[in-house]
Amino acid sequence: MKSGREDELMGRGEIRGWIDADGSIISLPPPHSAAWISVVQKRREALDVFCKSVKRRYGVDCVLILPKGKRQFHEALIRGLREVATVIEDVEPFRAPERNAQVEKFRRDLQLPARRRRRIAEEALLLF
Numbered sequence: 758m759k760s761g762r763e764d765e766l767m768g769r770g771e772i773r774g775w776i777d778a779d780g781s782i783i784s785l786p787p788p789h790s791a792a793w794i795s796v797v798q799k800r801r802e803a804l805d806v807f808c809k810s811v812k813r814r815y816g817v818d819c820v821l822i823l824p825k826g827k828r829q830f831h832e833a834l835i836r837g838l839r840e841v842a843t844v845i846e847d848v849e850p851f852r853a854p855e856r857n858a859q860v861e862k863f864r865r866d867l868q869l870p871a872r873r874r875r876r877i878a879e880e881a882l883l884l885f
Contacts, residue, residue: 767810773848775807782841782859786866794835794844804833811835815843838867 767775776782780796798804801821808819811833817840822832835844841863851857 765806765809766813767806769814769848772807772810772814772844773851776844776848777851777853777856780856782845782856782863784841784859784863784866790838790866792836792838792841792863792866794841796833797830798833799830801831804831808833811844815840815847817843842867 775796775798776794779798780794782792782794784792796804796807798807801823804821808821811817811819817835817837820834820836822834824830835841845860845863849857849860851860
């Protein structure tokens with residue numbers, strides 16, 4: 758039996774649906790190499806549950822940005838290459854062609870020259 762707190766968390770399909778319908782996946786190629794997922798919604802409560810669910814399910818931070826000035830929407834942000842990759846890997850495929858195109862752009866932007874990939878792999882091996 759689920760507790761009341763677990764009942765309000767979203768499942769994989771719901772997270773995918775929110776990103777698909779109300780979100781965007783933005784990525785920048787090297788040398789900037791940045792990525793984030795943005796989900797925009799008028800109701801803060803819904804994004805609170807979205808952020809809690811992402812944090813609980815994937816262990817990645819989700820920041821809620823409140824509206825300022827004339828801006829009328831709340832925004833949930835998942836920032837970072839690893840964080841975005843973790844979420845995308847679990848929730849894809851998306852239904853919206855735009856979202857699938859954004860995922861492909863994200864993957865292309867992650868392509869690194871062989872020398873840089875080797876150096877990153879060597880650095881990672883030193884950690885173990």
